Amino acid sequence: HYDPVGIINDNEELKRVMYLLECGHFNQFEPGIFDAIISSLKSPSDPWMTIADFASFVKAQKRVEHAFQDKDRWIKMSILNCAGSGKFSTDRTINEYNQEIWRLTPVAVNPI
Structure with missing residues (x-):
């Protein structure tokens, strides 16, 4: 029962990332270019359950930032x-x- 939209709604940082993707912040000159990716990320049929990994990715990135120091x-x-x-x-x-x-x-x- 994978629910990526529920995961997004429960994580303020992820919600902000998705908002920036959906509002066109990163693709002002190419509207719609990320629509297929956004749809895939929000789909309960995503075979990789990408959204579920977001929090772990952020934690790993913080460890990378610390190690780089x-x-x-x-x-x-x-x-x-x-x-x-x-x-x-x-x-x-x-x-x-x-x-x-x-x-x-x-x-x-x-x-x-």
Whole structure:
């Protein structure tokens, strides 16, 4: 029984965000450009239940803001994050999709 409109109405900060989206604050020169997104966010059929994550996102953002204040810690976290991201490379992902789903024969590419 996901009720995004109820969640919006119970959270003043989220209500303000939605108001700014709906009133055209961010799209004065392109009216209606966010209508599909707004409709999706407010739909009880949103499969990702995006609105339900708003409060958690705000909390996480506040932790990011706090961490950023300690420049040495932030630099260390950034380096470790980059170093640990290799597992998520596009090449690895495509290779796994190919092995598990597509089963295509790789084509050799001659470097220029």
